[in-house]
Amino acid sequence: MSFSLGELAVRFGCELRGSPDRRVEHVATLAHAGPTDISFLANPKYGRDLKATGAGAVVLDAAVLDACPVDALITATPYAIYARIAQLLHPMARFAPGIHPTALVESSADVDPTAHIGAFAVVGSGSKVAARASVGTHCVLGSEVILGEDVQLAPRVTILDRVQIGARSIIHPGAVIGADGFGFAQDPEGWIKVPQIGAVVIGTDVEIGANTTIDRGAIEHTQIGDGVKLDNLIQIAHNVRIGAHTIMAACVGVSGSTQIGERCMFGGGIGIGGHLTICNDVSITGFSMVSHSISKPGIYSGGIPIEPARDWRRIVAWLKLNSRKARDSKESKDD
Amino acid sequence: MSFSLGELAVRFGCELRGSPDRRVEHVATLAHAGPTDISFLANPKYGRDLKATGAGAVVLDAAVLDACPVDALITATPYAIYARIAQLLHPMARFAPGIHPTALVESSADVDPTAHIGAFAVVGSGSKVAARASVGTHCVLGSEVILGEDVQLAPRVTILDRVQIGARSIIHPGAVIGADGFGFAQDPEGWIKVPQIGAVVIGTDVEIGANTTIDRGAIEHTQIGDGVKLDNLIQIAHNVRIGAHTIMAACVGVSGSTQIGERCMFGGGIGIGGHLTICNDVSITGFSMVSHSISKPGIYSGGIPIEPARDWRRIVAWLKLNSRKARDSKESKDD
């Protein structure tokens, strides 16, 4: 598949510098692109690569146009336009409609004839798979699951009873949606399991990474808003609610009953306590510990970056010593 | 299924205020309960919801009874009683005895006739599945695995060779029990794999969350005590021993050969070093780093909560600067 720069400029509303008839077939990095590749510059850090690029064309901002030695598609949002062009040149594989002969679909399940059910997949009783949805190889759907139109489950996704997934959402391998929340009541005999009878309701255009887990609600539903993007190995505990278009990098853990606003951006490895409220438009840098609610939009950080081990031991010792001294001095004054 | 308040009061030893004949069918939150629902108040934070509740009845402590506008089951342990009532009203699904025609059970395996083996499950040679145990869809059991009575494996659990799981334990999707521990010896040629020949021995009444991993011992067994509860995405390394009734929230990592006592409570995201000993009755707040042994019961904390990013940069700079100054001043005195 190839497109001319003229077609791309018109379709995506870019200004074109160069030949409208030049055709591009693939995307590539500035450093490795050839004459039938299209590349992009979104991060000024890669300006040197731009000057030396052999790409057929580059998607870029007008501010760096002068440094571009080849044809260019000019836009104020080069990364977003690049993403759309890449989707055009490298469309996602579509699976053929139909149910693989090895799949097990309960007779009470309702699978649209345009949907795909892969090899060894299991679809439980009363589940619905809407038009053009794809259930990958080895996926397991419990009972009364609802998959919206064009949902794509990669191979080996587990969706448990009564989970709902909105249209166009994509879920990667190993994700587990709707396992029991972690609820136990303390008792002299030990911990008593608290039945987890809520479900998980996931909006439209959500993406969920590999081996991420989202637990069902204890009584009501765990809720993931439209357009939310979750990376790999994330844990979303029971009763959590995440607002639309919030995005989280890998290895984040969100504890039970916490509510997160819309358009938040969380770096990787963040730990978020339970029963907190985080407002809209909060960004948190990676590996931070969030133990209180946040009511003001903005950027937040935590953690202390590494030092050479020897310096680090000194910092820890100094911190513990001086804070202790301050207490002792205060206590002696209080006497 | 419904129960009268009178039946519930007798069965669970509660005092009843209100009508013994009122019947309840479901559990619900105070805020959303209707007249055939039963709710509970365990956290005084939700006291306002109690005053406005439309529940048929509420399980609560005598101290808050006056604020309750509806019938009440009065107990000193409302959350534990709620858990038991919820188990009664919402019993876990029981699978029919028998082996699904698509399952593969080695002829030398011993599967009790009352056990359930789900679709596409694989049960290896010499494995034993005791009475009423349930092996979910797509589970894989290696050879010589032992599942106790009433064990429940959710879909897609992997249990490797020689792992033993005690009665009534529950394991959620994606968990991997008995993969090789991470053992390598350094050598001029690179890392040499150290065979991991121990197994994993799991007690009774254990619950293990989705995508959690528990590695087999290097030589002897990794051991998980009775009544232990592990949330999702937890890593338990080889040779670890965890005492009875200890509970860990999600994303905790326990390094190799560490011993953890009984009745410990760990928040989410904690990292625990290797070859440590943690005594009984230790609680650790979430996202803490544990790099030394703990010999005294109590509550421990670590980590520094987030600040607005600008304040945070100041704190880090100040900490590093002042600890360095202290060292330089000490060093110049030492000269």
Next chain:
Amino acid sequence: MSFSLGELAVRFGCELRGSPDRRVEHVATLAHAGPTDISFLANPKYGRDLKATGAGAVVLDAAVLDACPVDALITATPYAIYARIAQLLHPMARFAPGIHPTALVESSADVDPTAHIGAFAVVGSGSKVAARASVGTHCVLGSEVILGEDVQLAPRVTILDRVQIGARSIIHPGAVIGADGFGFAQDPEGWIKVPQIGAVVIGTDVEIGANTTIDRGAIEHTQIGDGVKLDNLIQIAHNVRIGAHTIMAACVGVSGSTQIGERCMFGGGIGIGGHLTICNDVSITGFSMVSHSISKPGIYSGGIPIEPARDWRRIVAWLKLNSRKARDSKESKDD
């Protein structure tokens, strides 16, 4: 299977003290070994166990020989020699060549006749499985996957399209190799998915732990060098490159486009930011936050170990108060 101490001494270049005809059958810990077991002492911490051992023989360094009450294989690298002996006494199970009748192998796939394909495994179109490689029960291979000679996939591994895995590599259950990287462009309409068209290229002699995830590159390939060892629940993001013989304990997260050198050693739970460069021979202690590049080999640390909760609250309060005071004082001087 048993070996005489004489055979072992010759094969592994050890000095022998004791009877060359004594035969050993199993490995065991010093504390629990019997007369047909061989044990080892690599960590002087276990010196007391050496004195009391009932082992048939012990692999140890000459420095501790005097304390050994039984026969000994003497070497400067006892743990590496132990590892090799354990491999000999406890060889990994080899699966019989052939394709299980329930497996689905696309006709265009090229499976060597000496390879093993387990029950319910799926091998996609154009994939190649080399000599003696083993694809475990329930594994899923996408299209155009390449598995080198003697690769071993445990049950339930997912390898997506175009991933390449070098000879002798071992991958544990639940690992997901080649899921989409986490790439989205911000747009007024929400996040736009950036197609992830690179693959993952894994070297020879790599080991990858249970439920670890390695994402495919955005445009070029994510690369894992020869001899790399990754523990469980690790996240390797798109475009990351890891140099040969680097080793990472569980729960590490490496963000996108970061390059890590050779022979690095990372403790568990470390978080590493994106677009960083870490040079060869860097060791980082567990649970550290790495937010800048490292250009000098050495040992690095971060994080602040736990304290009793009350002391910890004091430390945090003191740190925040004093750094604020320092700022206020500086600001008033600046006025």
